[in-house]
Amino acid sequence: MPVVKVLTDGIGELNLCDIGVYRSRGGYEQWKHAVTAMRPADVVELVSKSGLRGRGGAGFPTGRKWSFLPNNGRPRYMVCNCDEAEPGTFKDRMLLEETPHQVLEGILIGSYAIGSRHAFMYIRGEFKRGYEIFMQAVAGARAAGFIGEKLFGTGYSLEVTVHRGAGAYICGEETALLNSLEGKRGEPRLKPPFPAIKGLYGEPTVVNNVETLATLPHLLKNGAEWFSSVGPPKSPGFKIVSVSGHVKRAGNFEVPLGTTLRELLELAGGPRDGRKIVAIQPGGGSSACLFEEHLDLAYDFETMAANGTMLGSGAVVFFDDTTDFVKAAHALVRFYAHESCGQCTPCREGGYWLEVTLERLLHGGGLDSDIEMLVKVAHQMTGINLCPLGDSIEPFLASVVKRFEPQFRAYVKPSVAVSA
């Protein structure tokens, strides 16, 4: 079994929420080391060298993202994205609740690297318990002298502000998150300008995922090569994968990238007895489905993209042969229609239209022509939205209609089909 223990080390065994326990295992040593012995540029270089790619969904190289910040003398902000609400994703929540100091240490190191003196932690509104745990962690770190003025006797000061969201998936999108942090309506901003140029309060900003940042202490401790030598060259390192769906033991599994989908399935206890997996959604709700013939593909950014889908946030959902893909498609479309912020026409109107059309199909009122229209509208509304949410419906819908078209056709009542 390819499981590794890096970010997940100690989870389930130790009370890592206790700052004493965390420190006894070397916690905050890397933070101290960064501030006292490294220049920010050294940290950036190390992270660039490691090849670490963002764990929030887009897989953008973290070091590169940091390097976009302009040297304009303005304040800079580090924002940690803990709004985790992508369907099937539950890794950030685990990190938040089980090992908050590791997350915090990552935020601190990232802030130092980009020269930020104020970091923000944006926590999904529903994560009340995680929020409380994290607040305690911040208080503990502050008391221990890890947050605040003139840290470790240097001239460097850093503040951390924790903010709770109010229950909108779209606020995980980085610019919507920034709006929400500023107290505005949580809707995405037009890009460009990107946050690196004009982010929080109009200043250069980096938004990074929880897992991305939590990786930093390990990178500092073990070096870039330790990380880059694991997994395929363009998708190096370890990844926590949230596995769910029709498996025996859903959960988070930390594995080297490049582990196969079949291995992930096995880690999760395999399919339910007597069932077989017919489809896999490998990268969260907005990824296109793979099918049983793809089970031996390596799970990494490149391989997934090469097969017309994506690794996304690392949420793998397995579907077995009992699945009604019309219902599955409806559930997912309804999610996106409901979570659309409502500012752009295609996402707001098109998403709603797809939802009601699928609903009508499910309830026996569908037309034969609806199935073509579903695919056509989903396709046409893609690529013309302001943010990726509006483009998130097509991949899954189109892939399952194509593969399981008879299931869709079966919902069309013959009488209706004739009259249409």
Add this chain to the structure above:
Amino acid sequence: MTNGKVADVTFVLNGQPITAQAGETILQAADRSGVTIPRLCYKAGYRPDGNCRVCMVEVEGERVLAPSCCRRPAEGMKVNSTSERAKKSQAMVTELLLGDMPGQTKSPYRRESELDRWATWLGVTKARYPQRHQPAPDMSHPAMSVNLDACIQCGRCVRACREEQVNDVIGYAWRGEESKIVFDLDDPMGASSCVACGECVQACPTGALMQANDVGLVAPDKRVESACPYCGVGCLLTYNVKDNKILSVDGRDGPSNHSRLCVKGRFGFDYVHNPERLTKPMIRKAGVPKTTAILDPEKMWDTFREATWEEALDLATTKLLAIREQHGPKALAGFGSAKGSNEEAYLFQKLVRTGFKTNNVDHCTRLCHASSVAALLEDIGSGAVSNQVSDVALADVAIVIGSNPTINHPVAATFMKNAAKNGTKIILIDPRRSDLSRHATYFLQFHGDTDVALLNGIMNVIVTEDLVDEAFIRDRTENYEALKKLVLEYPPEKVAPITGIDAQTIREVARLYATAKAAIIFWGMGISQHIHGTDNARCLISLALMTGQIGRPGTGLHPLRGQNNVQGASDVGLIPMLYPDYRRVDNPDVRREFEALWNTELDPKPGLTVTEIMSAAHDGIIRGMYIMGENPAMSDPNAEHAREGMAKLEHLVVQEIFFTETAGFADVILPATAFPEKTGTFTNTDRRVQLGRQAIDAPGDARQDLWIIGEIARRMGLDWKYAGPADVFEEIRRATPSMGGITWERLQTESSCTYPLEHEGDPGEPIIFIDNFPRPGGRGLFMPAEYTHADEMPDTEYPFIFTTGRQLEHWHTGAMTRRASVLDALEPDPVMSVHPDDLAKLGIEPGGAIEVESRRGKITAYARADRGMQCGTLFMPFVYNEAAANLLTNDAVDPFGKIPEFKFCAVKAGKGGKVAAAVL
């Protein structure tokens, strides 16, 4: 790409190379090149938001389409707006939106819906998609209807409300298909904090937000480009007219308003069609005595009888002439109007000076900025603003003192709010917390009447901390040592208890203003309407001079003018001591010049001011008067005294559009024209001379004001030959050299010219005092001012301070606005603003009656709880004749400007009985 300058870009659009000018988007460049790209959420002049996705274009090499309204082209970029994919996207989005319209078809709420236009253009005729939810219509607002079933969520109204006008009422609520335009917290529009500027209506592409009463469905038969008749901001607008009736008003892209308007300009136009308009000349019936009672317009025929123009004009003139024969010219006086055009004001003062043969001619400038003008003329040699309102965008710091611009200069305020959002730090100084405080970096709620102490305190800090601009003081000013000596006696610690502002804040504000790269000062009547109004203004001038904050962009002194033409009326000599262009009547050289121009002998003595004329009437010295478009029975302080004065007049000629409170005192009433019924020039607070064009004909036998003045002149034996306003304007150019270069033709094409503009073809000077001040020697003068009290301080018997002003929905004495249906519906009753703690102490519920009494009069109004008030101070607009605020005010005047102390007198207050009915 250096210095913030962006170079032009050449790119390829639909196969053709085109050039985008610096900073232009693809859509803007396409528009300029004649390539049509559909668009809905885009509105020229607004920040592009990129939400509708109708304007999508394909960019070669990019995976997704780009919104052309937001995307700036890069050099050599290949863009296609007509590719299969682009067209399909544009059409699909349009179809989705059309599917949501009522009946899935054309908007039922306005002609020329932009959605309809683009649907037709794209060939989208029907929608295959079902309708979303249909919010219920909201008809709660008297001026606007809300039919969100036609809303396409383009957010133009949100930007209109939040980014243009910065009223922050409209929001976008909920999400997904439940997304909805809301007012405040999803309140009915009429119950929300909406100030009815109507910017959202003007912005809405589909008519989902529209003028009430289906106005959007009626096709006007003409659209007339004109100006707003209300305040000194000078917004330009367009009248939509059908069958000689104004249907609606649109904001026009004028230099002072950028298509914005306020509730009065946009919705306050139907006073012109009010059935109470005067349409026939009237003569007082023989033997009906004059009392100080306000006459009911409905019963005016008890007192007056109808007359022909011949008879009325003959009577008006013969009696004036008879008084002149018997008692001499000093027994006559005239009040012109800051509501009239420059041409009317000019001819009016010319009539009084050359026909009545006296300088007893004045207008309401006396009641508004006379003290400011006195100080400005004295210290920097010119009474006009140094910089225009728009300069606030260039200022790092703006002091707004004694001014409530969101109420009194609403459109100017929008530019201040825009600036604040862009980083200009506003220092608001006012005894009353007004809406602008939300946008202010500092708000100093000081004790009323202590302006001089506060300003001296600020100057003390600037002197003691050495923040003065020494070079400026050395090269461009005089008398600095005297100022320095005086302000050294006002350290912040001494000023703090007087003003109620702590010393630290005084220091911070002083530093902020003095060290700003550019800082401007705006002020209003809170500065001028005190017996120390001139001193207040002197302090502001000194502040600007000692810090060199004048003569550059984003700096200077801007007394916000009240009336739409108070600047112009003053410029053309509607002032007892000044001829046109502020030249003194007691200067013999100047007098000879005007004697030559007007071909007659002139009175060498300055005339009496508004308040002096009223007192002289009281004393029987003034016996005959001609009042054109002013309402002293309501607007003068200690109104009972003014009314007594008018009742004593042997002969009063009133030229009016309504039977005003003042008209009731007349012997002859001449029915005149309202603003949209005539053409003329009006000069706004920014020194912009702007053209108002006639849109409709006057009702009945009402006549052009210029004609009426001319007929009286003719009967006085004056040989005038003016065919119309253009002829009068020609003479104004000669009498007023600073406007000498403005031609009538240029006004026709440009609608607006800034003076000084001395020679034809000059661009005009938006900023003055760049190199020197128009005083002998060219230097600015420091005039130190000692802190003094108001004339009447509160005491145990009269413990409250009473202060007056205006109100957003009404204009001055309400003659027009109380007869404008929307404005009257919004604010129908007399209201007194009171701090809730005071209300509690007085045992009055909000909305209950409050009786307020001064040594001069007593009124009862409805109490309105207002946390912006200081405890112990009451505020009331002077609009309401059933509770006329000016019955209470003190007629003590400033010794220099002769302006009355409207902003401060002592009153007592208690639970009131019944509020009287309006006499309308």
